[in-house]
Amino acid sequence: MPTHQALSGSTDEAFVQRMVQSYAERFGEAFWTFFDTHVASRLPSRPVMVDIGCGPGLFLQALSERYPKATLYGYDVTPAMIAHGEQLPYAGARPSFSLHDVAAQPLPLATGTVHLVTMTSVLHVFDDPFPALAEIHRVLVPTGRFMLHDWIRHTLQAYLSQRPVNNNDDPATHRWRGMRLFPVHNKYTVADWEWVLHEAEFAILRSLQLRPSHQMFVTIPTGS
Numbered sequence: 001m002p003t004h005q006a007l008s009g010s011t012d013e014a015f016v017q018r019m020v021q022s023y024a025e026r027f028g029e030a031f032w033t034f035f036d037t038h039v040a041s042r043l044p045s046r047p048v049m050v051d052i053g054c055g056p057g058l059f060l061q062a063l064s065e066r067y068p069k070a071t072l073y074g075y076d077v078t079p080a081m082i083a084h085g086e087q088l089p090y091a092g093a094r095p096s097f098s099l100h101d102v103a104a105q106p107l108p109l110a111t112g113t114v115h116l117v118t119m120t121s122v123l124h125v126f127d128d129p130f131p132a133l134a135e136i137h138r139v140l141v142p143t144g145r146f147m148l149h150d151w152i153r154h155t156l157q158a159y160l161s162q163r164p165v166n167n168n169d170d171p172a173t174h175r176w177r178g179m180r181l182f183p184v185h186n187k188y189t190v191a192d193w194e195w196v197l198h199e200a201e202f203a204i205l206r207s208l209q210l211r212p213s214h215q216m217f218v219t220i221p222t223g224s
Contacts, residue, residue: 012078012079012080012081013080015078015080015081016055016056016078016080016081016084019055019056019081020056020058020084022164023056023058023059025211026120026121026149027058027059027062030210031149031210031216034206034208034210034216035147038205038206038218039116039145039147039218040066042143042145043067043115043116043145044115045069046067046069046070046071047067047070047071047115047116048070048071048073048113048114048115048116049063049067049070049071049072049073049114049115049116049117049118050072050073050074050075050107050109050114050116050117050118050139051063051072051073051074051075051095051117051118051119051120052075052102052107052117052118052119052122052132052136053075053076053077053119053120053121053122054074054075054076054081054082054085054095054097055076055081055085055120056081056084056085056088057074057081057084057085057086057088057095057097058088059118059120060072060074060085060095061085061088061089061090061091064090064091064092064093064094064095065090065091065092066092067092067093068091068092068093069092069093070092070093071093071096072093072094072095072096073095073096073097073098073109074095074096074097074098075097075098075099075100075102075107076097076099076100077099077100077101079099082097082098082099085097102132102135103126103127103128103131103132106135107135107136107138107139109139110139111138111139112138112139112140112141112142113139113141114139114140114141114144115140115141115143115144115145116144116145116146116147117136117139117140117144117145117146117147118146118147118148118149119136119146119147119148119149119150120149120150121149121150121151121214122150123148123150124150124151124184124185124187124188125184129196129200130196130199130200133196133197133200133202134200137200137201137202137221137223140221142221143220144220144221145205145218145219145220146202146218146219146220146221147216147217147218147219148193148197148216148217148219149210149214149215149216149217150188150193150214150215151185151186151187151188151213151214152188152189152190152193152209152213152214152215153186153187153188153189153192154186154212154213156182158212159178159182159185159186159213160175160178160179160182162212162213163177163178185213190207190209190215193215193217194207194217197217197219201221201222201223202219202220202221202222203219203220203221203222204217204218204219205218205219205220206218
């Protein structure tokens with residue numbers, strides 16, 4: 001499975017730094033308002049929460065502060081991301097980080113034990129999202145929530161115009177990186193994501209476009 005840093009030609013450390021720098025954009029005020037309204041009120045006081053594709057661990061750091069008695073797990077395929085998350089300070093519960101590829105391996109968690117699973121800008125990379133979604137479905141409690149926040153399709157012009165500029169890149173390199181990532185980020189329409197989630201037996205409770213490039217879905221497992 002290709003990673004974003006491989007497609008863009010970045011090193012792992014450079015990718016970590018880009019993820020750290022863009023954290024506020026991905027988890028800003030609009031995100032937390034949505035989270036507090038549609039997710040937080042449904043969680044127990046001691047939730048078990050899993051972030052798949054946890055990146056540098058900053059979201060788990062925020063969850064640790066909000067839920068000091070939570071049990072937190074972070075999984076990623078990039079060793080530098082795991083290393084960064086492990087060295088962060090935590091106000092409350094300290095997450096358990098693991099190098100793990102959910103596209104290839106089952107989650108190392110018991111069935112029906114997790115209250116919240118989150119994935120941000122990860123699932124679109126998978127060639128086949130359904131095995132990973134089946135694992136998420138398996139580990140959630142019946143009233144658990146799966147929160148998917150991922151890329152949605154938009155025009156090439158809009159995509160290139162909103163990509164953050166790396167001061168070390170000249171305009172030609174910046175466009176080259178964007179052209180390489182455009183097919184990866186623009187695989188799914190909102191309707192495609194809705195269909196995928198339905199096929200994987202998740203009911204969509206809330207859906208909102210928090211950023212021009214991303215759609216947020218809060219879902220609950222259905223079926224047996």
